[in-house]
Amino acid sequence: MSGNYYLEMLDINKTFPGAKVLNHIDFKIKPGEVRALMGENGAGKSTLMKILGGIYQKDKDSGRILIEGREVEINHVDDAKKYGISIIHQEISLAENMTVYDNIFMGCELDAGIRGFLNDKEMIRRAQAIVDELKVGIDVRQKVGELSIAKQQMIEICRALLSKAKVIVMDEPTSSLTQTEIEQLFEQIRKLKEDGIAIIYISHRMEEIFQISDSITVLRDGALIGTKKACELDNRKIIEMMVGRDLDNYMRSDAVFDIKDVCLEVKNLNNKKLKDISFTLRKGEVLGFAGLVGAGRSEMARAVFGIDRIDSGQILVNGREVKIRNASDAIRAGIGYVPESRKEEGLVLSNSIKFNLTISVLEQFIKGCFVNRKKEMELIDEYVNKLSIKMASAEQLVQYLSGGNQQKVVVSKWLATKPDILILDEPTRGIDIGAKTEIYHLIVEMAKAGVAVLLISSEMEEIMNLSTRIVVMYEGRIKAVLTEEETKKAVQEDIMWYASGRKKDEAE
Ligand SMILES: Nc1ncnc2c1ncn2[C@@H]1O[C@H](COP(=O)(O)OP(=O)(O)OP(=O)(O)O)[C@@H](O)[C@H]1O
Ligand SMILES: [Mg+2]
Numbered sequence: 001m002s003g004n005y006y007l008e009m010l011d012i013n014k015t016f017p018g019a020k021v022l023n024h025i026d027f028k029i030k031p032g033e034v035r036a037l038m039g040e041n042g043a044g045k046s047t048l049m050k051i052l053g054g055i056y057q058k059d060k061d062s063g064r065i066l067i068e069g070r071e072v073e074i075n076h077v078d079d080a081k082k083y084g085i086s087i088i089h090q091e092i093s094l095a096e097n098m099t100v101y102d103n104i105f106m107g108c109e110l111d112a113g114i115r116g117f118l119n120d121k122e123m124i125r126r127a128q129a130i131v132d133e134l135k136v137g138i139d140v141r142q143k144v145g146e147l148s149i150a151k152q153q154m155i156e157i158c159r160a161l162l163s164k165a166k167v168i169v170m171d172e173p174t175s176s177l178t179q180t181e182i183e184q185l186f187e188q189i190r191k192l193k194e195d196g197i198a199i200i201y202i203s204h205r206m207e208e209i210f211q212i213s214d215s216i217t218v219l220r221d222g223a224l225i226g227t228k229k230a231c232e233l234d235n236r237k238i239i240e241m242m243v244g245r246d247l248d249n250y251m252r253s254d255a256v257f258d259i260k261d262v263c264l265e266v267k268n269l270n271n272k273k274l275k276d277i278s279f280t281l282r283k284g285e286v287l288g289f290a291g292l293v294g295a296g297r298s299e300m301a302r303a304v305f306g307i308d309r310i311d312s313g314q315i316l317v318n319g320r321e322v323k324i325r326n327a328s329d330a331i332r333a334g335i336g337y338v339p340e341s342r343k344e345e346g347l348v349l350s351n352s353i354k355f356n357l358t359i360s361v362l363e364q365f366i367k368g369c370f371v372n373r374k375k376e377m378e379l380i381d382e383y384v385n386k387l388s389i390k391m392a393s394a395e396q397l398v399q400y401l402s403g404g405n406q407q408k409v410v411v412s413k414w415l416a417t418k419p420d421i422l423i424l425d426e427p428t429r430g431i432d433i434g435a436k437t438e439i440y441h442l443i444v445e446m447a448k449a450g451v452a453v454l455l456i457s458s459e460m461e462e463i464m465n466l467s468t469r470i471v472v473m474y475e476g477r478i479k480a481v482l483t484e485e486e487t488k489k490a491v492q493e494d495i496m497w498y499a500s501g502r503k504k505d506e507a508e
Pocket of ligand 1: 016019039040043045046047391402403404405432
Protein backbone atom coordinates (compact mmCIF):
# COMPACT_ATOMS: atom_id res chain seq x y z
CA MET A 1 0.00 0.00 0.00
CA SER A 2 1.54 3.24 -1.08
CA GLY A 3 -0.53 5.96 0.53
CA ASN A 4 -0.12 8.93 -1.75
CA TYR A 5 3.63 8.94 -2.04
CA TYR A 6 5.13 9.90 -5.34
CA LEU A 7 8.40 8.21 -4.52
CA GLU A 8 9.27 5.36 -2.19
CA MET A 9 12.75 4.02 -1.68
CA LEU A 10 12.54 0.90 0.45
CA ASP A 11 15.29 -0.98 2.23
CA ILE A 12 18.10 0.58 0.22
CA ASN A 13 21.63 -0.75 0.76
CA LYS A 14 24.87 0.40 -0.80
CA THR A 15 28.32 -1.08 -0.49
CA PHE A 16 31.48 0.41 -1.94
CA PRO A 17 34.60 -1.74 -2.03
CA GLY A 18 35.52 -2.02 1.61
CA ALA A 19 32.68 0.01 3.05
CA LYS A 20 28.96 -0.35 3.52
CA VAL A 21 27.67 3.20 3.36
CA LEU A 22 23.88 2.74 3.37
CA ASN A 23 22.03 0.30 5.59
CA HIS A 24 18.36 -0.50 5.07
CA ILE A 25 17.28 3.04 4.27
CA ASP A 26 13.58 3.83 3.72
CA PHE A 27 12.79 7.16 2.14
CA LYS A 28 9.36 8.26 0.96
CA ILE A 29 8.05 11.56 -0.27
CA LYS A 30 4.69 12.99 -1.33
CA PRO A 31 3.94 15.48 -4.10
CA GLY A 32 4.43 19.05 -2.90
CA GLU A 33 6.44 18.00 0.12
CA VAL A 34 9.71 19.71 0.99
CA ARG A 35 11.93 17.23 2.79
CA ALA A 36 15.24 18.11 4.36
CA LEU A 37 17.82 15.33 4.31
CA MET A 38 20.33 15.81 7.06
CA GLY A 39 23.35 14.13 8.57
CA GLU A 40 27.02 14.69 9.26
CA ASN A 41 29.63 14.69 6.51
CA GLY A 42 29.88 11.19 5.15
CA ALA A 43 26.52 10.06 6.54
CA GLY A 44 25.37 8.90 3.11
CA LYS A 45 23.06 11.68 1.90
CA SER A 46 24.61 12.20 -1.52
CA THR A 47 25.00 8.47 -2.04
CA LEU A 48 21.28 7.87 -1.43
CA MET A 49 20.40 10.63 -3.88
CA LYS A 50 22.83 9.34 -6.48
CA ILE A 51 21.07 5.99 -6.32
CA LEU A 52 17.79 7.80 -6.94
CA GLY A 53 19.38 9.68 -9.81
CA GLY A 54 20.75 6.55 -11.49
CA ILE A 55 24.37 7.51 -10.96
CA TYR A 56 25.04 4.72 -8.48
CA GLN A 57 23.24 1.39 -8.34
CA LYS A 58 21.95 0.06 -5.05
CA ASP A 59 23.32 -3.29 -3.96
CA LYS A 60 21.95 -6.15 -6.01
CA ASP A 61 19.01 -8.06 -4.56
CA SER A 62 18.38 -5.33 -2.04
CA GLY A 63 15.64 -2.78 -1.81
CA ARG A 64 13.03 -1.43 -4.16
CA ILE A 65 12.15 1.91 -5.67
CA LEU A 66 8.50 2.75 -6.30
CA ILE A 67 7.11 5.62 -8.34
CA GLU A 68 3.42 6.28 -7.69
CA GLY A 69 3.21 2.84 -6.13
CA ARG A 70 4.74 0.97 -9.03
CA GLU A 71 8.14 -0.66 -8.76
CA VAL A 72 10.71 0.74 -11.17
CA GLU A 73 14.32 0.10 -12.07
CA ILE A 74 16.64 3.07 -12.04
CA ASN A 75 19.88 1.93 -13.58
CA HIS A 76 20.83 5.01 -15.50
CA VAL A 77 20.47 8.77 -15.41
CA ASP A 78 17.96 8.52 -18.26
CA ASP A 79 15.75 6.20 -16.17
CA ALA A 80 15.70 8.78 -13.40
CA LYS A 81 14.80 11.49 -15.88
CA LYS A 82 11.95 9.39 -17.21
CA TYR A 83 10.45 9.23 -13.73
CA GLY A 84 10.76 12.98 -13.30
CA ILE A 85 13.76 13.02 -11.02
CA SER A 86 16.11 15.94 -11.35
CA ILE A 87 19.21 16.42 -9.26
CA ILE A 88 21.25 19.49 -8.53
CA HIS A 89 24.51 17.93 -7.50
CA GLN A 90 26.76 19.02 -4.69
CA GLU A 91 29.66 19.27 -7.12
CA ILE A 92 28.79 21.54 -10.00
CA SER A 93 28.56 19.56 -13.21
CA LEU A 94 28.20 22.15 -15.92
CA ALA A 95 30.10 22.20 -19.17
CA GLU A 96 32.47 25.07 -18.60
CA ASN A 97 33.27 25.93 -22.17
CA MET A 98 29.64 26.06 -23.23
CA THR A 99 27.30 28.98 -22.85
CA VAL A 100 24.87 29.35 -19.99
CA TYR A 101 21.84 28.76 -22.20
CA ASP A 102 23.36 25.63 -23.71
CA ASN A 103 23.92 24.34 -20.21
CA ILE A 104 20.42 25.20 -19.09
CA PHE A 105 18.87 23.32 -21.99
CA MET A 106 21.29 20.43 -21.90
CA GLY A 107 19.93 17.27 -20.36
CA CYS A 108 16.40 18.51 -19.83
CA GLU A 109 13.30 17.06 -21.47
CA LEU A 110 13.35 19.72 -24.08
CA ASP A 111 16.38 18.32 -25.77
CA ALA A 112 14.57 15.18 -26.80
CA GLY A 113 11.97 16.91 -28.91
CA ILE A 114 11.71 20.60 -28.78
CA ARG A 115 15.36 21.46 -28.68
CA GLY A 116 15.83 20.31 -32.22
CA PHE A 117 13.28 22.85 -33.33
CA LEU A 118 14.36 25.73 -31.19
CA ASN A 119 16.67 28.23 -32.70
CA ASP A 120 19.36 29.80 -30.60
CA LYS A 121 17.41 33.01 -30.33
CA GLU A 122 14.46 31.24 -28.74
CA MET A 123 16.68 29.22 -26.39
CA ILE A 124 18.42 32.40 -25.31
CA ARG A 125 15.07 34.08 -24.71
CA ARG A 126 13.70 31.22 -22.62
CA ALA A 127 16.89 30.70 -20.65
CA GLN A 128 17.20 34.41 -19.96
CA ALA A 129 13.62 34.50 -18.69
CA ILE A 130 14.36 31.84 -16.08
CA VAL A 131 17.66 33.41 -15.10
CA ASP A 132 15.94 36.76 -14.72
CA GLU A 133 13.20 35.28 -12.58
CA LEU A 134 15.86 34.04 -10.19
CA LYS A 135 17.48 37.48 -10.38
CA VAL A 136 20.86 35.93 -11.11
CA GLY A 137 22.05 38.92 -13.09
CA ILE A 138 23.88 37.19 -15.91
CA ASP A 139 23.73 37.19 -19.65
CA VAL A 140 22.91 33.63 -20.70
CA ARG A 141 25.24 33.95 -23.68
CA GLN A 142 28.24 34.02 -21.36
CA LYS A 143 30.43 30.95 -21.04
CA VAL A 144 29.85 29.06 -17.79
CA GLY A 145 33.57 28.93 -17.08
CA GLU A 146 33.63 32.71 -16.75
CA LEU A 147 31.14 32.70 -13.89
CA SER A 148 31.75 32.46 -10.17
CA ILE A 149 30.93 29.25 -8.32
CA ALA A 150 27.84 30.85 -6.84
CA LYS A 151 26.51 31.84 -10.23
CA GLN A 152 27.24 28.39 -11.57
CA GLN A 153 25.24 27.01 -8.70
CA MET A 154 22.35 29.25 -9.71
CA ILE A 155 22.59 27.94 -13.28
CA GLU A 156 22.28 24.38 -11.97
CA ILE A 157 19.14 25.47 -10.18
CA CYS A 158 17.74 27.10 -13.32
CA ARG A 159 18.38 23.91 -15.23
CA ALA A 160 16.40 21.87 -12.72
CA LEU A 161 13.55 24.40 -12.76
CA LEU A 162 13.25 23.99 -16.49
CA SER A 163 13.30 20.22 -16.45
CA LYS A 164 9.64 19.72 -15.54
CA ALA A 165 10.61 17.32 -12.82
CA LYS A 166 8.32 15.71 -10.24
CA VAL A 167 11.07 15.40 -7.67
CA ILE A 168 13.92 17.88 -7.46
CA VAL A 169 16.89 16.97 -5.31
CA MET A 170 19.01 19.89 -4.19
CA ASP A 171 22.28 18.71 -2.72
CA GLU A 172 23.60 21.75 -0.85
CA PRO A 173 22.31 24.23 -3.41
CA THR A 174 23.08 27.24 -1.26
CA SER A 175 26.60 26.40 -0.14
CA SER A 176 28.06 29.43 -1.86
CA LEU A 177 25.02 31.67 -2.08
CA THR A 178 24.35 34.61 0.16
CA GLN A 179 21.15 35.57 1.90
CA THR A 180 19.59 37.40 -1.04
CA GLU A 181 20.16 34.56 -3.47
CA ILE A 182 18.90 32.06 -0.95
CA GLU A 183 15.68 34.04 -0.55
CA GLN A 184 15.17 33.93 -4.31
CA LEU A 185 15.74 30.22 -4.36
CA PHE A 186 13.25 29.70 -1.53
CA GLU A 187 10.72 31.73 -3.45
CA GLN A 188 11.12 29.26 -6.31
CA ILE A 189 10.87 26.28 -4.00
CA ARG A 190 7.57 27.59 -2.66
CA LYS A 191 6.25 27.92 -6.21
CA LEU A 192 7.37 24.39 -7.07
CA LYS A 193 5.67 23.13 -3.95
CA GLU A 194 2.40 24.75 -5.01
CA ASP A 195 2.73 22.96 -8.33
CA GLY A 196 2.93 19.66 -6.47
CA ILE A 197 6.62 19.08 -7.01
CA ALA A 198 8.46 17.26 -4.26
CA ILE A 199 11.76 18.75 -3.13
CA ILE A 200 14.54 16.92 -1.35
CA TYR A 201 16.77 19.50 0.22
CA ILE A 202 20.24 18.75 1.61
CA SER A 203 21.94 21.44 3.67
CA HIS A 204 24.06 21.86 6.76
CA ARG A 205 22.52 25.24 7.48
CA MET A 206 20.02 24.80 10.23
CA GLU A 207 18.08 28.02 9.77
CA GLU A 208 17.41 27.16 6.13
CA ILE A 209 16.02 23.81 7.09
CA PHE A 210 13.44 25.32 9.35
CA GLN A 211 12.54 28.02 6.86
CA ILE A 212 11.80 25.73 4.00
CA SER A 213 11.09 22.15 5.00
CA ASP A 214 7.90 20.35 5.98
CA SER A 215 9.69 17.29 7.24
CA ILE A 216 13.20 16.15 8.06
CA THR A 217 14.99 12.84 7.54
CA VAL A 218 18.22 12.25 9.44
CA LEU A 219 20.94 9.76 8.48
CA ARG A 220 23.84 8.80 10.69
CA ASP A 221 26.69 6.59 9.49
CA GLY A 222 24.59 5.19 6.70
CA ALA A 223 21.65 4.33 8.93
CA LEU A 224 18.22 5.94 9.02
CA ILE A 225 17.68 7.65 12.35
CA GLY A 226 14.20 8.87 11.54
CA THR A 227 11.84 11.13 9.64
CA LYS A 228 9.88 13.75 11.55
CA LYS A 229 7.75 16.78 10.89
CA ALA A 230 9.80 19.99 11.04
CA CYS A 231 7.46 21.44 13.66
CA GLU A 232 8.28 18.58 16.04
CA LEU A 233 12.00 19.39 15.92
CA ASP A 234 14.40 22.14 16.88
CA ASN A 235 18.15 22.69 16.42
CA ARG A 236 19.08 20.67 19.44
CA LYS A 237 16.92 17.73 18.58
CA ILE A 238 18.27 17.57 15.04
CA ILE A 239 21.87 17.79 16.21
CA GLU A 240 21.22 15.04 18.66
CA MET A 241 19.73 12.86 15.92
CA MET A 242 22.70 13.63 13.67
CA VAL A 243 25.59 13.18 16.06
CA GLY A 244 24.02 11.33 18.95
CA ARG A 245 25.08 13.94 21.49
CA ASP A 246 24.85 17.65 22.34
CA LEU A 247 27.27 20.16 20.83
CA ASP A 248 28.47 23.43 22.26
CA ASN A 249 28.10 26.39 19.99
CA TYR A 250 31.05 28.53 19.11
CA MET A 251 30.94 31.80 20.99
CA ARG A 252 32.93 34.81 20.05
CA SER A 253 33.31 36.00 23.63
CA ASP A 254 35.99 33.43 24.45
CA ALA A 255 38.34 34.78 21.80
CA VAL A 256 40.83 37.47 22.79
CA PHE A 257 42.98 38.71 19.96
CA ASP A 258 46.39 40.28 20.20
CA ILE A 259 46.66 42.29 17.03
CA LYS A 260 50.11 43.38 15.92
CA ASP A 261 51.78 45.01 12.93
CA VAL A 262 50.45 45.22 9.43
CA CYS A 263 51.80 42.30 7.42
CA LEU A 264 49.79 42.60 4.22
CA GLU A 265 48.97 45.83 2.53
CA VAL A 266 47.05 45.99 -0.69
CA LYS A 267 47.14 49.34 -2.48
CA ASN A 268 44.88 50.48 -5.31
CA LEU A 269 44.55 47.09 -6.89
CA ASN A 270 42.80 47.07 -10.26
CA ASN A 271 41.97 44.43 -12.80
CA LYS A 272 39.01 43.38 -14.93
CA LYS A 273 36.88 42.59 -11.89
CA LEU A 274 38.37 44.84 -9.20
CA LYS A 275 38.26 48.58 -8.79
CA ASP A 276 40.81 50.32 -6.64
CA ILE A 277 41.02 47.80 -3.80
CA SER A 278 43.02 48.97 -0.78
CA PHE A 279 43.16 47.43 2.67
CA THR A 280 45.57 46.35 5.38
CA LEU A 281 45.75 43.07 7.23
CA ARG A 282 47.55 42.76 10.55
CA LYS A 283 49.18 39.85 12.34
CA GLY A 284 46.82 38.22 14.75
CA GLU A 285 43.62 39.50 13.23
CA VAL A 286 40.77 37.93 11.33
CA LEU A 287 39.72 40.33 8.61
CA GLY A 288 36.26 39.35 7.39
CA PHE A 289 35.17 40.07 3.82
CA ALA A 290 31.42 40.35 3.38
CA GLY A 291 29.39 41.06 0.27
CA LEU A 292 26.88 39.58 -2.09
CA VAL A 293 27.69 36.92 -4.63
CA GLY A 294 29.66 38.58 -7.39
CA ALA A 295 30.85 41.43 -5.19
CA GLY A 296 34.44 40.52 -6.06
CA ARG A 297 35.66 38.96 -2.83
CA SER A 298 36.97 35.77 -4.42
CA GLU A 299 38.41 37.80 -7.28
CA MET A 300 40.28 39.88 -4.71
CA ALA A 301 41.68 36.71 -3.13
CA ARG A 302 42.67 35.28 -6.50
CA ALA A 303 44.45 38.50 -7.44
CA VAL A 304 46.39 38.64 -4.17
CA PHE A 305 47.35 34.99 -4.49
CA GLY A 306 48.57 35.48 -8.04
CA ILE A 307 45.96 33.42 -9.85
CA ASP A 308 44.32 36.36 -11.60
CA ARG A 309 46.22 39.11 -13.36
CA ILE A 310 46.62 42.50 -11.77
CA ASP A 311 46.52 45.52 -14.08
CA SER A 312 47.75 48.05 -11.56
CA GLY A 313 48.35 48.43 -7.85
CA GLN A 314 50.76 47.16 -5.22
CA ILE A 315 50.96 44.33 -2.73
CA LEU A 316 53.23 44.80 0.27
CA VAL A 317 54.20 42.02 2.64
CA ASN A 318 55.78 43.17 5.88
CA GLY A 319 56.29 46.61 4.40
CA ARG A 320 58.11 45.45 1.27
CA GLU A 321 56.55 45.39 -2.15
CA VAL A 322 56.27 41.90 -3.61
CA LYS A 323 55.53 40.95 -7.18
CA ILE A 324 53.08 38.07 -7.16
CA ARG A 325 52.68 36.61 -10.60
CA ASN A 326 51.57 33.14 -9.66
CA ALA A 327 50.72 30.93 -6.71
CA SER A 328 54.36 29.97 -6.10
CA ASP A 329 55.29 33.64 -5.68
CA ALA A 330 52.45 33.98 -3.18
CA ILE A 331 53.49 30.93 -1.19
CA ARG A 332 57.06 32.19 -1.14
CA ALA A 333 55.77 35.48 0.27
CA GLY A 334 54.16 33.50 3.09
CA ILE A 335 50.60 33.47 1.83
CA GLY A 336 48.31 30.44 2.03
CA TYR A 337 44.96 30.14 0.28
CA VAL A 338 41.96 27.87 0.75
CA PRO A 339 40.06 28.43 -2.49
CA GLU A 340 36.35 28.54 -3.01
CA SER A 341 36.46 25.75 -5.53
CA ARG A 342 38.26 22.76 -4.10
CA LYS A 343 37.92 20.84 -7.33
CA GLU A 344 39.97 23.23 -9.41
CA GLU A 345 42.47 24.69 -7.05
CA GLY A 346 42.41 22.92 -3.77
CA LEU A 347 42.83 19.21 -4.21
CA VAL A 348 44.33 16.55 -6.39
CA LEU A 349 41.25 14.35 -6.43
CA SER A 350 42.99 11.36 -7.94
CA ASN A 351 45.52 11.28 -5.15
CA SER A 352 45.32 10.08 -1.56
CA ILE A 353 44.24 11.98 1.51
CA LYS A 354 47.76 11.64 2.82
CA PHE A 355 49.27 13.11 -0.32
CA ASN A 356 46.88 16.05 -0.37
CA LEU A 357 47.22 16.80 3.30
CA THR A 358 50.97 16.83 3.48
CA ILE A 359 51.97 18.03 0.02
CA SER A 360 52.57 21.59 1.13
CA VAL A 361 54.38 20.71 4.37
CA LEU A 362 56.40 17.76 3.19
CA GLU A 363 59.69 19.64 3.52
CA GLN A 364 59.21 19.64 7.27
CA PHE A 365 59.43 15.88 7.31
CA ILE A 366 62.31 15.45 4.95
CA LYS A 367 65.78 14.92 6.31
CA GLY A 368 68.37 14.20 3.68
CA CYS A 369 66.57 11.84 1.40
CA PHE A 370 64.32 10.35 4.06
CA VAL A 371 60.78 11.31 4.87
CA ASN A 372 59.94 11.05 8.53
CA ARG A 373 56.85 8.86 8.14
CA LYS A 374 56.04 8.90 11.80
CA LYS A 375 55.85 12.69 11.95
CA GLU A 376 53.86 12.71 8.76
CA MET A 377 51.32 10.29 10.21
CA GLU A 378 51.10 12.30 13.42
CA LEU A 379 50.15 15.36 11.46
CA ILE A 380 47.54 13.45 9.50
CA ASP A 381 46.12 11.94 12.68
CA GLU A 382 45.93 15.34 14.30
CA TYR A 383 43.75 16.86 11.62
CA VAL A 384 41.74 13.74 10.91
CA ASN A 385 40.79 13.66 14.58
CA LYS A 386 40.29 17.36 15.07
CA LEU A 387 37.99 17.74 12.09
CA SER A 388 36.67 14.17 12.23
CA ILE A 389 37.52 13.42 8.61
CA LYS A 390 35.56 10.33 7.72
CA MET A 391 37.70 8.01 5.62
CA ALA A 392 38.63 4.38 5.17
CA SER A 393 42.37 5.13 5.52
CA ALA A 394 44.83 7.92 4.77
CA GLU A 395 45.63 6.11 1.52
CA GLN A 396 42.06 6.48 0.27
CA LEU A 397 41.69 8.64 -2.84
CA VAL A 398 40.17 12.02 -2.15
CA GLN A 399 37.63 11.63 -4.92
CA TYR A 400 35.89 8.95 -2.90
CA LEU A 401 35.38 11.16 0.13
CA SER A 402 32.06 12.87 0.71
CA GLY A 403 31.89 16.57 -0.23
CA GLY A 404 32.29 17.87 3.29
CA ASN A 405 35.20 15.57 4.01
CA GLN A 406 37.00 16.77 0.88
CA GLN A 407 36.61 20.30 2.14
CA LYS A 408 38.06 19.27 5.50
CA VAL A 409 41.17 17.97 3.72
CA VAL A 410 41.66 21.29 1.89
CA VAL A 411 41.31 23.29 5.07
CA SER A 412 43.62 20.95 7.00
CA LYS A 413 46.26 21.17 4.32
CA TRP A 414 46.52 24.92 4.73
CA LEU A 415 46.10 25.01 8.46
CA ALA A 416 49.01 22.57 8.70
CA THR A 417 51.18 24.82 6.54
CA LYS A 418 50.93 27.57 9.14
CA PRO A 419 51.51 30.42 6.67
CA ASP A 420 52.04 34.02 7.88
CA ILE A 421 49.01 35.12 5.94
CA LEU A 422 46.09 32.80 5.32
CA ILE A 423 43.28 33.55 2.91
CA LEU A 424 40.19 31.43 3.49
CA ASP A 425 37.45 31.55 0.86
CA GLU A 426 34.30 29.86 2.17
CA PRO A 427 36.26 27.53 4.45
CA THR A 428 33.23 25.81 5.94
CA ARG A 429 31.36 25.32 2.70
CA GLY A 430 29.46 22.05 3.01
CA ILE A 431 30.93 21.21 6.38
CA ASP A 432 28.68 19.80 9.07
CA ILE A 433 27.88 21.65 12.21
CA GLY A 434 30.24 19.77 14.51
CA ALA A 435 33.33 20.13 12.35
CA LYS A 436 32.43 23.75 11.63
CA THR A 437 32.82 24.63 15.27
CA GLU A 438 36.21 22.92 15.21
CA ILE A 439 37.29 24.98 12.20
CA TYR A 440 36.22 28.17 13.98
CA HIS A 441 38.39 27.18 16.93
CA LEU A 442 41.32 26.48 14.62
CA ILE A 443 40.95 29.84 12.87
CA VAL A 444 40.91 31.70 16.16
CA GLU A 445 43.82 29.63 17.44
CA MET A 446 45.86 30.52 14.35
CA ALA A 447 45.10 34.21 14.69
CA LYS A 448 46.09 34.07 18.33
CA ALA A 449 49.36 32.48 17.30
CA GLY A 450 50.04 35.55 15.14
CA VAL A 451 48.78 34.44 11.73
CA ALA A 452 46.99 37.11 9.72
CA VAL A 453 43.70 35.64 8.53
CA LEU A 454 41.61 36.94 5.68
CA LEU A 455 38.19 35.32 5.81
CA ILE A 456 35.68 35.39 2.98
CA SER A 457 32.33 33.89 3.83
CA SER A 458 28.77 34.11 2.66
CA GLU A 459 27.59 32.97 6.06
CA MET A 460 26.98 36.17 7.85
CA GLU A 461 27.19 34.53 11.24
CA GLU A 462 30.66 33.28 10.46
CA ILE A 463 31.82 36.77 9.47
CA MET A 464 30.15 38.38 12.48
CA ASN A 465 31.46 35.87 15.01
CA LEU A 466 35.02 35.48 13.85
CA SER A 467 36.13 38.82 12.40
CA THR A 468 38.02 41.46 14.31
CA ARG A 469 37.29 43.90 11.48
CA ILE A 470 34.94 43.63 8.52
CA VAL A 471 35.41 44.81 4.94
CA VAL A 472 32.31 44.99 2.78
CA MET A 473 32.57 44.77 -1.00
CA TYR A 474 30.10 45.69 -3.70
CA GLU A 475 30.58 45.36 -7.46
CA GLY A 476 34.33 44.99 -7.31
CA ARG A 477 34.85 47.87 -4.89
CA ILE A 478 35.29 48.20 -1.18
CA LYS A 479 32.21 49.93 0.20
CA ALA A 480 33.10 50.00 3.87
CA VAL A 481 35.78 48.98 6.32
CA LEU A 482 34.46 48.65 9.84
CA THR A 483 36.82 49.49 12.69
CA GLU A 484 37.23 47.06 15.57
CA GLU A 485 34.75 49.04 17.62
CA GLU A 486 32.22 49.15 14.81
CA THR A 487 32.67 45.45 14.16
CA LYS A 488 31.91 44.60 17.76
CA LYS A 489 28.70 46.57 17.64
CA ALA A 490 27.68 45.68 14.08
CA VAL A 491 24.52 43.78 13.35
CA GLN A 492 23.78 41.85 10.17
CA GLU A 493 21.59 44.63 8.83
CA ASP A 494 24.52 47.06 8.87
CA ILE A 495 26.59 44.74 6.76
CA MET A 496 23.72 44.05 4.37
CA TRP A 497 23.27 47.79 4.00
CA TYR A 498 26.78 48.24 2.62
CA ALA A 499 26.69 44.96 0.74
CA SER A 500 23.77 46.22 -1.31
CA GLY A 501 25.91 49.12 -2.43
CA ARG A 502 24.73 51.85 -0.10
CA LYS A 503 26.88 54.22 1.89
CA LYS A 504 27.11 54.84 5.61
CA ASP A 505 25.29 58.14 5.69
CA GLU A 506 22.60 57.42 3.13
CA ALA A 507 19.18 57.68 4.69
CA GLU A 508 17.19 54.47 5.01
N1 LIG B 1 32.59 6.19 -5.06
C1 LIG B 1 32.87 5.92 -3.77
N2 LIG B 1 33.75 4.96 -3.42
C2 LIG B 1 34.01 4.67 -2.13
N3 LIG B 1 33.43 5.30 -1.08
C3 LIG B 1 32.55 6.26 -1.37
C4 LIG B 1 32.22 6.64 -2.71
N4 LIG B 1 31.31 7.63 -2.67
C5 LIG B 1 31.08 7.87 -1.37
N5 LIG B 1 31.81 7.05 -0.58
C6 LIG B 1 31.80 7.00 0.89
O1 LIG B 1 30.44 6.89 1.30
C7 LIG B 1 30.22 7.59 2.51
C8 LIG B 1 29.01 8.49 2.34
O2 LIG B 1 29.32 9.53 1.46
P1 LIG B 1 28.28 10.63 0.96
O3 LIG B 1 28.94 11.40 -0.11
O4 LIG B 1 26.99 9.98 0.65
O5 LIG B 1 28.13 11.52 2.29
P2 LIG B 1 27.24 12.82 2.53
O6 LIG B 1 26.26 12.49 3.59
O7 LIG B 1 26.73 13.33 1.26
O8 LIG B 1 28.32 13.83 3.18
P3 LIG B 1 28.61 15.41 2.93
O9 LIG B 1 27.74 16.15 3.89
O10 LIG B 1 30.03 15.56 3.31
O11 LIG B 1 28.36 15.71 1.52
C9 LIG B 1 31.51 8.34 2.80
O12 LIG B 1 32.19 7.67 3.82
C10 LIG B 1 32.28 8.29 1.50
O13 LIG B 1 33.66 8.26 1.72
MG1 LIG C 1 27.15 15.00 0.11
